Amino acid sequence: MEEKRITLLAHNIRSLWNVGSFFRTSDAMNVEKIYLTGYTATPPRREISKTAIGAEDWIDWEYSEDPVKVIEKLKSDRWNVVALEIKEGAQEVSKYSPPEKTCLVVGHEVTGVPREIIDVCDDVVYIPMHGKKESLNVSVALGIALHYLRNSVY
Numbered sequence: 001m002e003e004k005r006i007t008l009l010a011h012n013i014r015s016l017w018n019v020g021s022f023f024r025t026s027d028a029m030n031v032e033k034i035y036l037t038g039y040t041a042t043p044p045r046r047e048i049s050k051t052a053i054g055a056e057d058w059i060d061w062e063y064s065e066d067p068v069k070v071i072e073k074l075k076s077d078r079w080n081v082v083a084l085e086i087k088e089g090a091q092e093v094s095k096y097s098p099p100e101k102t103c104l105v106v107g108h109e110v111t112g113v114p115r116e117i118i119d120v121c122d123d124v125v126y127i128p129m130h131g132k133k134e135s136l137n138v139s140v141a142l143g144i145a146l147h148y149l150r151n152s153v154y
Contacts, residue, residue: 006031006149007079007103011067011117012038013138014109020051021139022106027055029146034059035103037067071103071120079103082123084145085113086134090124093148102149109138 008031013019019041026034036042042063043049043056064070071081080098083105105121107113112135118124127136127144135141 003030004098004150005101006098006146007033007035007074008142008146009035009037009067009070009074009081009103009105010040010107011105011113012108012111013040013106016041016045016047017051018109018137018139019045020048020053020056022142023048023052023055023059023061025139025143025146026059029143029150031146032060034061035067035070036061036063037065037070067105067117068120071105071117074103075120075122077101080123081105081121082125083107083113083118083121084126084141085118085124086126087118087124090126093125093127093145096123096125096148097152098149104142104145104149106138106142106145 008026010022048056074081079101081103105113105117127141
């Protein structure tokens, strides 16, 4: 069985430290490319390097202002695009069976993935919350979601 191919699209991420964490976590989970969109900061930045610890130097990445254009291109190349968002009808990430080529989409730390992006995604997954808070830090949520995507059986 071939290893799953995973990419990441990070849209409108405010915190440079979260962006750095995305690079470091993507390295650990063998994410082949990161798409940074909207006002998400890009390397080189000291704050990104502090948490990426160099991963920004070897993880392939590109910047695009328009996430929908990136998603359309990915879909034309037969990538399944899945948003990580709390939304009615979303599937629990631990029960999601990703196809061989999956792009995970994460959004703004407070407002999440915008509706116009969710509308062009193939699927939406969420991480169930068992405490009083309804969400996690986006970099923590990314790590959990990537773990499930990487280790699920398809």
